[in-house]
Structure formats: structure tokens, C-alpha cells
Amino acid sequence: MVKKFICGDDAVAEGVRLARPHVISAYPITPQTVTVEKLSEFVEDGSLKAEYIHVESEHSALACAIGVSSVGARAFTATSSQGLLYMAENLPYASGARMPIVMMVANRSIALPWSIYGDQMDSMFLLNSGWIQVYVEDAQEALDMTIQAYKIAETREVMLPVMVNLDGFVLTHTYEVVEIPAQEMVDNFLPTIKMPDNSMSMEDPKSLCISAGNTTNLEFRIKQQIDTENSVSVIEKVDKEFGDMFGRYYGGMLEAYQCEDAEAVLVATGSITGTSRIVLDELRKEGKKVGLLKLRYLRPFPTAKLAEILENVKAVGVLDKSISFGYEGSIFTNVNSALLQSGIMPETVNFIGGLGGRDITKQNIREMFESLLASASGEKQQTLQYVNVRCKL
Amino acid sequence: MERLNAKNLTNNELFYGHKACGGCGEALAVRIAMKILGERTVSVLPAGCMSAVSFNYPHMCFTNNAIITPFAATASVATGVAAGLRALGVENTHTVGFAGDGGTADIGLQALSGAIDRNEQIIYFCNDNEAYMNTGIQKSGLTPYGSKTTTTPAGKNLPGSITMKKNMFEIVAAHGIPYAATASIGYLDDFMMKVQKAMATKGTSYIHVMAPCPTGWGYPSEITVSLAKEAVDSGLWFLAEYEDGEFTLNRNPKEFTPARDYLKKQIRFKHLTEVDINTIEEHRDKTWARMRKNWMR
Numbered sequence: 001m002v003k004k005f006i007c008g009d010d011a012v013a014e015g016v017r018l019a020r021p022h023v024i025s026a027y028p029i030t031p032q033t034v035t036v037e038k039l040s041e042f043v044e045d046g047s048l049k050a051e052y053i054h055v056e057s058e059h060s061a062l063a064c065a066i067g068v069s070s071v072g073a074r075a076f077t078a079t080s081s082q083g084l085l086y087m088a089e090n091l092p093y094a095s096g097a098r099m100p101i102v103m104m105v106a107n108r109s110i111a112l113p114w115s116i117y118g119d120q121m122d123s124m125f126l127l128n129s130g131w132i133q134v135y136v137e138d139a140q141e142a143l144d145m146t147i148q149a150y151k152i153a154e155t156r157e158v159m160l161p162v163m164v165n166l167d168g169f170v171l172t173h174t175y176e177v178v179e180i181p182a183q184e185m186v187d188n189f190l191p192t193i194k195m196p197d198n199s200m201s202m203e204d205p206k207s208l209c210i211s212a213g214n215t216t217n218l219e220f221r222i223k224q225q226i227d228t229e230n231s232v233s234v235i236e237k238v239d240k241e242f243g244d245m246f247g248r249y250y251g252g253m254l255e256a257y258q259c260e261d262a263e264a265v266l267v268a269t270g271s272i273t274g275t276s277r278i279v280l281d282e283l284r285k286e287g288k289k290v291g292l293l294k295l296r297y298l299r300p301f302p303t304a305k306l307a308e309i310l311e312n313v314k315a316v317g318v319l320d321k322s323i324s325f326g327y328e329g330s331i332f333t334n335v336n337s338a339l340l341q342s343g344i345m346p347e348t349v350n351f352i353g354g355l356g357g358r359d360i361t362k363q364n365i366r367e368m369f370e371s372l373l374a375s376a377s378g379e380k381q382q383t384l385q386y387v388n389v390r391c392k393l
Numbered sequence: 394m395e396r397l398n399a400k401n402l403t404n405n406e407l408f409y410g411h412k413a414c415g416g417c418g419e420a421l422a423v424r425i426a427m428k429i430l431g432e433r434t435v436s437v438l439p440a441g442c443m444s445a446v447s448f449n450y451p452h453m454c455f456t457n458n459a460i461i462t463p464f465a466a467t468a469s470v471a472t473g474v475a476a477g478l479r480a481l482g483v484e485n486t487h488t489v490g491f492a493g494d495g496g497t498a499d500i501g502l503q504a505l506s507g508a509i510d511r512n513e514q515i516i517y518f519c520n521d522n523e524a525y526m527n528t529g530i531q532k533s534g535l536t537p538y539g540s541k542t543t544t545t546p547a548g549k550n551l552p553g554s555i556t557m558k559k560n561m562f563e564i565v566a567a568h569g570i571p572y573a574a575t576a577s578i579g580y581l582d583d584f585m586m587k588v589q590k591a592m593a594t595k596g597t598s599y600i601h602v603m604a605p606c607p608t609g610w611g612y613p614s615e616i617t618v619s620l621a622k623e624a625v626d627s628g629l630w631f632l633a634e635y636e637d638g639e640f641t642l643n644r645n646p647k648e649f650t651p652a653r654d655y656l657k658k659q660i661r662f663k664h665l666t667e668v669d670i671n672t673i674e675e676h677r678d679k680t681w682a683r684m685r686k687n688w689m690r
Contacts, residue, residue: 063473067437068473071478073480093463200460207453208459
């Protein structure tokens with residue numbers, strides 16, 4: 001086992017190298033660039049035996065990956081922001097074709113106004129694309145999830161593409177010490193790709209990416225929905241297998257931190273959960289009964305598990321780094337729906353923060369918890385609150 | 394290379410049972426090409442007539458491997474297919490794109506340009522029927538001047554399409570592509586020879602085949618092949634190759650048959666005035682003067 005001091009983008013590249021994809025199709029966009037640059041170096045120096053295809057756009061990056069996957073080979077691509085939106089039509093295409101493509105998304109704001117900095121407007125836009133979406137907290141998790149993503153995607157009952165999301169700059173460009181697993185161990189964990197049912201072959205020719213009329217189309221989609229829902233158990237199983245082999249467990253669909261006796265819980269995704277832990281530890285020392293729920297997967301959505309953890313909580317806050325204009329943050333919508341379905345009715349608050357890369361400070365997080373504690377003690381709070389705002393509302 | 398003709402061409406069909414209109418020129422081009430390309434071919438088709446008529450679950454019309462791509466993505470999906478097969482060590486295969494005129498000259502041009510630039514080992518067919526036929530005859534970048542389409546109506550102010558055909562053949566050649574050709578389903582011997590040449594090419598090849606459409610052009614379905622011939626004979630289409638950096642005119646008629654005769658057989662050109670026909674002929678003559686000057690050795 002080797003330790004390296006690398007950034008989040010590098011960590012993804014290391015994970016990709018260990019996962020040994022056959023083909024990488026890449027088009028540069030900030031802040032994903034370090035990943036595709038690093039991969040080109042790995043291919044050049046021979047440490048990754050893959051074809052590196054310099055496609056002329058993000059649309060072609062994912063289309064090329066679809067071609068690679070269509071013959072049963074392992075594909076990787078990466079993008080961000082405008083690039084993700086530019087390739088958007090290919091996302092439901094890949095999931096509908098049940099292709100186990102893995103794509104890294106460096107979460108970045110979308111224009112307008114232009115900003116290269118991080119929020120989750122890009123991936124949330126594609127929440128309905130049929131891809132499994134996982135959000136990671138640090139560089140180590142980024143590497144580990146890149147490997148796990150292939151294992152989940154290529155499980156025969158799943159056969160769905162996976163999007164590994166990293167917060168732009170805060171995670172993609174921040175340096176941390178990361179453990180690089182041994183290649184032999186990864187090879188044992190992640191066997192050679194096999195796609196017997198949904199790939200073309202010379203021995204068993206197939207027509208792929210077909211049309212289905214209104215007498216059969218709905219059933220294809222129901223099957224996709226059922227398999228996506230059922231991928232939850234595969235995700236949990238893969239997390240356990242990974243932990244048993246590499247010593248790092250992430251909790252599967254979600255991680256509950258100090259939630260057992262909590263009166264107020266903050267639900268968050270990605271890198272902000274790291275800062276939230278520190279604030280939470282401080283508040284716990286002050287005797288405040290607060291908890292943190294790190295949502296790792298947004299699709300499939302862990303409805304039942306989330307409700308189970310929040311069953312006795314009085315106030316639930318959801319931090320969204322995106323907004324559905326004219327409504328609210330989409331994670332908030334999803335959490336509220338999960339609670340309602342489970343018959344749990346805590347007070348809920350939506351914190352909208354980080355848009356366009358606006359910092360979310362420890363003080364901001366402290367204020368969120370304070371608002372939730374006030375809500376838990378019966379003090380009505382504003383449902384939608386903006387974090388770290390620089391103007392008068 | 395054995396020259397193919399009606400006698401020695403295989404009777405084996407790889408593309409059949411589809412729902413294309415009677416007299417479809419594009420279906421004929423795909424069928425003939427597939428006979429030559431053979432079973433170890435992956436056919437890559439974007440959204441368009443050919444994919445719409447041949448992939449309707451559970452009724453599949455390619456015997457070989459085939460895939461529909463997003464509209465803009467013929468060349469990029471083909472790139473991935475070829476790379477995937479190479480990576481898996483699957484040898485002696487062909488990866489072939491069959492796109493229409495809109496799928497090639499408009500929405501798919503960027504991906505095609507990228508693939509040629511990378512010199513991907515793919516064969517790309519542009520089956521040109523001069524409009525978006527699958528969606529109901531709308532103008533594309535390859536719709537010729539004076540053609541009436543559902544988005545270029547002919548009226549008292551406009552003669553239908555007011556643009557000439559985008560010069561795809563030379564756009565492709567300008568990339569320095571190893572092999573490019575224009576062809577016609579009216580001259581199948583020439584077309585089949587070009588398919589064979591593309592199969593033997595190392596790197597990207599491009600064949601732009603004129604494929605008349607009875608539904609979109611408005612003519613009786615039994616004259617598809619003779620009309621395709623007439624397009625070439627009247628000089629409104631041409632047979633040429635680009636190979637090793639050189640252009641060759643494969644057919645150089647001493648005298649053109651009258652453009653008017655070709656045009657007036659089709660409802661899409663029925664409204665054309667003498668002035669319009671003169672405009673078309675002038676453009677034709679200018680094009681040929683240039684091709685003869687630059688491409689004849």
C-alpha cells in the first residue's frame with residue numbers, strides 16, 4: 001500500500017488506473033481537467049493500458065463511451081458543468097441501454113452568470129437521467145468510489161451507468177494524503193467486465209439502442225426503475241466487500257453521524273459534510289443534541305433508510321447546493337417526500353448555499369444547526385434560508 | 394480487387410424486412426453496402442429513416458451487430474465501437490456509420506470532423522436524399538437550390554430552398570482523409586467498387602452516396618434508380634474520389650442531359666421557373682469547370 005499527497009482529480013485518475021478501463025474518451029473542462037491530464041500521462045507512460053481518445057466535445061465523449069460499452073468493453077469519461085449539460089441527451093441513452101459506464105463529474109456551477117466554481121446545479125439537472133449518482137466527501141472516497149462504481153455498474157442485475165460526483169475545486173483541487181490500493185487487490189475486487197445480455201458480439205450479433213412502441217416502451221422503463229431501486233442492495237453489498245478488503249467502509253447509501261439521540265439533524269452531501277462534522281463535534285461538546293446525515297447516493301434515493309434514521313428527530317435541515325428556481329432545493333424535496341411516505345413529520349428547513357462557489361463557512365454551518373435547534377424547541381423557522389448571503393433580502 | 398457486379402455479388406442479405414417506403418434509395422444503398430461489408434460489421438446508425446424503419450422492438454432488420462446512436466453521434470459512437478473491439482482483441486471487423494444528409498452535413502458534422510481528424514478506423518456513409526425525410530421533408534444543409542420542402546415552401550417570394558448543397562465531399566477531403574468518394578445508387582458498379590476501396594483503407598473513409606427518395610422528392614417509386622442515374626448524367630451530382638491527397642473525376646460526361654428533364658420529374662421542383670433552372674445550371678457549370686480544371690490530370 002502506497003500513500004500519496006494528491007488532489008481529488010488525481011485521486012479519481014488513480015482510481016481509474018486501478019480499475020483498468022479499456023477506453024477513455026476525454027474532453028477538457030475546468031475543474032475536471034487534472035483528471036484527464038493525469039490519465040493521458042498514465043496512458044503515455046504505459047502504467048494504464050487503455051486507448052485515450054481525444055474527442056471533440058463532451059457530447060462525443062459520452063457517445064464514444066456508449067460505443068465502447070456497446071461491445072462489452074470498459075469505458076471511462078469525465079466532465080463538469082456546461083459539459084455535462086452539453087452531453088445531456090446521451091445520459092438517459094446510456095442508462096436506457098443499460099450500459100455500465102463510469103463518469104466523474106466535477107460539480108460546478110452552470111451559466112449564467114458564468115462561474116467555474118463549485119455547486120451542484122450541474123448534476124442535479126441530470127438527477128432524472130437514470131444514472132446512479134454518488135457524492136463523495138474527500139479525495140480518498142473519490143478514489144475508492146471510482147473503483148466501487150465499476151463494480152456496482154457492472155453487476156448483472158444492475159447494469160447502469162454511475163456518476164461519481166466531486167465538489168469542484170474544494171475537492172477536485174485540494175490536496176490530501178490518499179491511500180493507493182494495490183493493483184492485485186483491486187483486480188481481485190473488480191473482475192473483468194462481462195456484459196452477456198446487453199453488448200454486441202461477433203458470435204451473437206445484436207441490435208442495440210432500439211425503438212420500442214407504445215405497446216412495449218413502458219415495460220422497458222418499469223424494468224429500469226425496478227432494477228435501479230434494487231441496486232440499493234448491491235450498493236450496500238459492494239460497500240461491505242470493499243470495506244472488508246481495503247478497510248474503509250462508507251456506510252453504503254448514507255452515513256449517519258451522531259444521529260442516535262439527535263434532536264436536530266443536518267442532511268448534506270459531498271465535501272461540506274467534512275466541515276459539518278467538525279462543527280458538529282464542537283456543538284456536541286457544548287451539549288447540543290445535533291446530528292449529521294451524509295447522503296451519499298441521490299439516485300437511487302435511500303427513502304426507507306433515511307426515514308429510519310430521522311424517525312425521532314424533531315428538526316431536519318437539508319443543505320442544497322442547487323436550486324430548482326421557483327421551488328426549492330431538490331434534495332429537500334426528496335427528503336420531505338421520504339419523510340412523508342414514512343409517516344414522519346419533523347420540522348424541515350431548506351438551506352440553499354454554495355451557489356456559484358460561495359463559501360459555506362464553519363460559522364454558517366453553526367448557524368444552520370442553531371436554526372434547527374430553535375426549530376426543534378418549537379420556534380418556527382423560515383422554511384427556505386440562504387446561506388452566507390451578501391445582500392439584504 | 395475483384396470488381397463486383399450483379400452476377401458475382403452475394404445473394405446473402407444482411408439488411409431486410411424493414412419498413413422503408415417502396416423505392417427507397419437509402420435502403421438500397423445500405424442493403425448493397427452490407428452485402429459487401431459482410432457479417433463481421435457493426436452498423437452504426439443515428440436517428441433517421443434507416444434506424445426508424447429497422448429497429449422496432451421486437452422486429453430487428455440487421456442480421457449483423459447494429460446500434461442506433463443519438464442524432465449527432467454517428468461518428469463518435471462508431472469511434473467507441475471500433476476502439477472497444479480493438480481493445481478486446483476482436484479482429485477482422487468493420488465499423489460502419491450510415492447517416493443521412495442532415496445527420497452528416499448538419500448535426501453530425503462536428504463528430505465526423507473529430508473522427509476524421511483522429512483517423513479512426515471507420516467507414517462513414519452519407520446517404521444523401523437531400524432533406525430531413527424521417528421528420529417529414531424539412532430542409533437540410535444538403536437540400537439543393539429550388540427544392541420545395543416543408544420548411545422551404547415555394548411561393549411568390551421564394552423558390553423553395555435558396556442555398557446550394559453544402560460541399561461535404563471537399564469538406565471531408567480538406568481533413569486529409571485517407572479515402573473519400575461520391576457515389577450514386579444509379580451507378581451501383583461504381584458504388585460497390587468504392588465500398589471495397591473503403592474496406593481496404595487504413596484509417597477513416599467516407600462515401601457520399603446520392604439516394605433519391607420517392608416520398609420526399611415526389612416521383613413514382615419505380616424510377617428511383619433511373620432518376621439517380623439522371624442526377625449524375627445531368628451534372629447535378631458527380632462521381633469522384635479523393636485518395637492519397639488527389640481528386641479524381643470518375644465520370645466526366647461530354648455533354649450533360651438537360652437539368653430541366655431531371656428537375657421536372659419531381660414534385661419538389663415542379664414550381665421552378667426558367668430563371669430558377671438557369672440559376673441551377675449556371676451553378677452546375679461553374680462547379681464542373683472548377684472540378685475539371687483542378688481534378689483532371
